Amino acid sequence: MNALAARRRHPAAIAVLLMIGLFLTGAAYAAVAPEPADATTQALPAQSVEEGKALFRANCASCHGLNAEGRATGDGDEIAGPSLAGVGAAAVDFQVGTGRMPMTAPAVQAARSEEVVFEQEQIDALGAYIASLAPGPSVPSEEAVDPTKGDPAKGGELFRVNCAMCHNFAGSGGALTRGKYAPALRGVEGKHIYEAMQTGPQSMPVFNDDNITPEDKRDVIAFLDTISEQENPGGMTLGSLGPVTEGMFAWVFGLGILVGCAVWLGSKSA
């Protein structure tokens, strides 16, 4: 205890105490934080429109209306959920398959979630139901989204012209107005990228087949696949967010290390 008491006025003592305090707080929080509830429905696989309709009524109708006709909140022009007639199975597959729908609470925009509530069969059933309401884009075939069949260089050009202004050059995402954002695209399945281009979810414009042909869409998927697969030349990417993170790194780590060295050297008398 004496050794500890002798060092209590050491310059590093405050920093060490702070670290211990933070660690204990974190550990205590991790110990008592509630586990997220597991609410995955284990319904039977269903392919039919009827099954999809039942799933829709149970999970989506509270916002989108009993017959997917859309519903207003009653507060001005605000809507709880838009009409889904004509959005097609592709939109359902994108929104539900990326965990965006069903939304747990109203928000400026539905966020992608790792926890997809439905099985793929259920999503397909939901899609079949929505597609039965009015014609709309369907889920692309495996071949249409196969990155190995696309040209990443051409996809890169298309990406920079059509996508980078919101999603950033490396697909790291970017800000839109009032809390909306273009999400990061790394680790997103090719089919979801295809569907997003085709259906224009949320703030995104529609890139239909006249605008970007199916082959071009596959090239874009190939480009995104290449940049997320490739090892990063030159080291850690700092999030591929451009000069902001680089500047922050220079100030925090570059300057921190060099000033540390200067303090060390300055304290060494000759």
Added chain:
Amino acid sequence: MSTTAPDPRPADALREGDSAPATPPSAGARSIGGFAGWVDDRTGAAKPVGYLMKKVFPDHWSFMLGEIAMYSMIICLVTGAFLTFWYVPSAGHTVYDGSYVPLRGVEMSEAYASTLHISFDIKGGLIIRQIHHWAALMFTVAVVVHMFRVFFTGAFRKPRELNWVIGSVLALLAIIEGFAGYSLPDDLLSGTGIRAMAGFVQTAPVIGSYLVYGIFGGPFPGEMIIPRLYSAHVLLIPAVLVGLFTAHIGLVALQKHTQFPGPGRTNDNVVGYPVMPVYAAKAGGFFFIVFGVIALISALVQINPIWGYGPYDPSPVTAGSQPDWYMGFADGALRLLPGWLEFTFFGFTLSLNIALGALVLLPLVYMVLGVYPFVERFVTGDDREHHLLDRPRNAPVRTGIGMAGITAYTVFMFAAGNDIMAIKLGMSINDITWFFRIGLFVLPPIVFWVTKRTCLALQRRDRDQVLHGRESGTIIRTPDGRFFERHDTELPEDQWILVQHEAVHPLELEAETDEHGVARPAARKDRFRAALSRFYFADAVNPVTPAELAAAHHHGHETEAIEAPAGAAEIESAETAGRH
């Protein structure tokens, strides 16, 4: 008419009796001998070099911040020379066929293709490019932090105002040099930067569009801008930068280095070690440390992945398009300026929403920096030389002004990252922008006030420590059961630091009229100066005077008598004596 006396010796005995003139070794060879003597005989360098080698420098880590800047600049020069071997400053079109697959077959400029070539096909090219860029960022960071040190310690005061001005120009040149370099690879990001620059120049009233045509040699983007920026980046600006830098460091050697106050350190000496051998070893070693750290960062952390941005094309732009950090404040100003500042008169557009941030703010920041020493000189009326540094707390208003300025600059700089903050913090970019807009006006005064109060509080604590000693944390119990805390007196050398600075008072206003009742012409200027002086010094906390110290020691026992029992001092001194 003959001007030479005829030699009396006949022709056959012309050299008779001549002896070779004595050739004593020159002064240089006598004292240093060998090769150094040989050089000195031919250049006379021994004297100035000897002067420099014997120059004494004081020791403090903050004096090395300028060294970090100097070494980063040297690293930039060395690595930059390497990059020029392969870089092609041309906007000529080419089709990429190098080893980076995702760009193969893509049309691009030769500048961009050569930068890709350096990054992927030249051995060591990528690391040298990354060292060049990281060193450039560290150069600008170190310049700024070095300026902080000089500002907050008052090292810019006479006789160093001139060097402060040179330093401000260097800081401005550094960021212009950085921007020119950032624009050379001709990738999407740097092209966007040039496009923005073209827009900024266009907002210059009346001459804007002519200026842009002049700079770009025609409409944007043209083929001229890359070669021109290249000349500026590798030749013009570095030449001025190195020239001014030499003057900057020459003046440091000439004027001797400032030092922090301490026992034995006066305005007339420098306490430290001579350059040879101590500082030569230390500074030389520090160069390798700086180079090592920057090389390590460059090896581990990617910077400016130009292959990811793709070639420049005027139509696309990427989310998160920002300049490097040192231009961030100007970019941030553009993001904060409201759009209604654009006016149209008689078919002419005045884009103050851009010009204020791009054309006014940038030079303004460096102008304000450059004139500060003269403002303070005007306020204090102090014409003496200062070689002892101020502790920042002993100049509360200057420290406050500096912190307020840093706050305003930081608000501008952070505003340039509002989109990155929005996505990373899950906030609305509009809210962030409004926070910065309001913060720009609200935060600097708050920071000024808090800093000034903190400085005054620290000064009062210093006074308290001198007058009453340091709380020892030792509680003494008297035989009759009462308790008091022992106060240790400061060691004289510690106390010196707390009392060495000068007492300051606001300037007294002289009578506005002379003895004949005639108004003095300078009265208005003096009133202004007195008002500023009151702002600086009205609530100054002055150091303990010897008389106050003596009084405190005398009265100390009386005050203690209130808190502590009679005889406490004796008990205390007996105990202290027992310890030693």
